[in-house]
Structure formats: structure tokens, C-alpha cells
């Protein structure tokens with residue numbers, strides 16, 4: 593595992609954006625795995641800036657997002673559909689329909705998850721999967737415990753995660769959906785490359801657990817230690833306990 597620690601969050605995000613941009617450029621038809629959340633907002637802003645300068649082309653790209661809430665309309669401000677359209681899809685020349693996100697409004701959630709897995713497989717697989725890390729140690733919404741061979745599936749969100757994500761729901765954790773669809777840990781590990789980005793002192797404890805704790809389904813981020821092409825980019829604050 594390649595762990596890169598840089599002094600500031602700005603440098604961390606720039607480093608991550610450079611890796612994503614290189615990955616996009618290195619494939620005729622890149623397949624990216626995207627994450628949402630606050631950490632990724634500035635990364636997408638940098639990708640959009642590169643596109644506007646003519647330095648990045650999304651015209652042949654396909655993407656798959658990690659997760660989506662269950663029961664939130666895709667057009668709702670809190671949905672990850674809205675997030676991706678606002679932060680990336682509507683800002684660049686990615687063809688409509690090439691950005692895949694699980695449908696948390698599907699009538700048959702299990703069928704939706706199986707179809708999502710099939711779509712990833714049919715694309716040839718994900719070249720680079722972007723990851724954040726949650727307070728429970730989740731990657732995607734793989735809450736503890738999540739076996740390392742799990743695939744895309746409906747999950748119940750941990751109360752800690754509902755608290756973490758309450759900001760988009762009027763600071764009311766009870767208003768955060770109870771369930772989500774998420775790629776499984778196994779789905780994530782199938783990506784050819786993983787890139788986890790974490791910044792700020794709020795991530796220091798869980799980064800320490802992810803890197804120093806036992807590899808365990810209780811902290812799904814520990815699974816990335818089993819991947820043979822995983823890169824972690826941390827700022828000094830996020831790396832402060834682990835180091």
C-alpha cells in the first residue's frame with residue numbers, strides 16, 4: 593500500500609486529483625468509481641477546473657458511484673444523484689447516461705443491486721475507485737460488520753453514520769435515511785486501483801484504526817490493506833495519530 597502524507601488538505605486533494613486525471617488520460621475508455629461526501633467536493637472542483645482548461649476529457653468515460661440512500665428521490669438535494677450532477681456530471685463533457693449511481697428508489701432493491709453489479713462487470717471493471725472513510729471506518733456504506741466478499745446490496749446505516757451525515761438533513765440524524773444501497777467490500781476490492789483520500793483531524797482516529805488495527809470486517813477500510821494497488825492520500829492532520 594502506498595501511503596502519501598502531505599502537509600495540507602489542499603495539497604492532499606491536488607495530489608488525488610492529479611492521480612485521477614492521469615488515470616482518466618491513460619485509458620481510451622476509462623471506468624472510474626466515484627465517492628461522494630464532503631472530502632470529495634474539492635476534488636471534483638479540481639477535475640472540473642482541469643476540464644475547463646482543456647486538460648481533461650470526459651467524453652469516453654463511464655463511472656459507477658459507491659452508494660445512494662434508499663427512499664430519497666433522485667432529484668432531492670440530499671441524494672447522491674444530485675450531488676454528482678452538481679459537482680461533476682453537469683460540469684464536464686461526460687455523455688448522459690454514463691454516470692451510474694444505484695437507484696435507491698427502485699421497487700426491487702435486490703434486483704437493482706444485482707443489475708448494478710452486472711453493469712460494472714459489463715463495463716470491463718473499474719480502473720480506479722475513489723474512496724473516503726467514514727467515522728465507522730466504512731468505505732462506501734459498508735458499515736460494521738461487512739464481510740470482505742460482500743457485493744452491492746441494501747444496508748442499514750449505522751447511527752454513527754447517520755450522525756456524521758446529518759448536516760444535509762437539517763442537522764437531524766433521525767432525518768437521515770435508515771438504509772442505503774452500497775457496493776460491497778468485495779465489489780470495491782475488485783477495482784484495479786483504489787485511491788482513498790482523508791483530510792483533517794476528524795479522520796485521525798479512524799485512519800489509525802484502518803492502518804494499525806486488525807484487518808477485520810468490523811472496520812471495512814482495513815480491507816484496502818489486502819489490495820495490491822491501493823494508494824492513501826492523507827494530510828498531516830489525518831495522519832497525526834497513525835504516524
Ligand code: F6R
Nearest residue numbers: 627628629630631724725726732
Ligand atoms: C460516500 C461514501 C462514504 C464517504 C465517507 C466520508 O459516497 O461512500 O464512504 O466517503 O462517509 O464522507 P466525508 O467525506 O463526508 O467525511
